Amino acid sequence: MSSYPAMLRKPYHRRKVCRFCVDKIQVDYREAALLLPFLSDRAKIIPRRISGNCAKHQRQVTTAIKRARQLALLPYTDVTSE
Numbered sequence: 479m480s481s482y483p484a485m486l487r488k489p490y491h492r493r494k495v496c497r498f499c500v501d502k503i504q505v506d507y508r509e510a511a512l513l514l515p516f517l518s519d520r521a522k523i524i525p526r527r528i529s530g531n532c533a534k535h536q537r538q539v540t541t542a543i544k545r546a547r548q549l550a551l552l553p554y555t556d557v558t559s560e
């Protein structure tokens with residue numbers, strides 16, 4: 479049995495590039511469909527290391543999600559609990 483620290487290994491890694499940079503997409507808080515993939519099933523914002531966004535766009539996504547929540551375009555919490 480090898481005792482590698484599990485922290486060093488990435489459990490799964492999606493593509494490391496930022497999809498907003500690659501596809502030249504503008505982050506728009508009115509586009510709920512665009513932001514939805516960056517919410518977990520518990521409606522939490524997915525961290526950058528998993529989403530693969532660059533710092534600039536991750537910040538924009540975070541701001542856009544919070545803004546969209548205020549407009550009731552995105553859920554604050556798990557919607558299935560209703």
Ligand SMILES: [Zn+2]
Binds near residue numbers: 499531
């Ligand atoms: Zn980017």
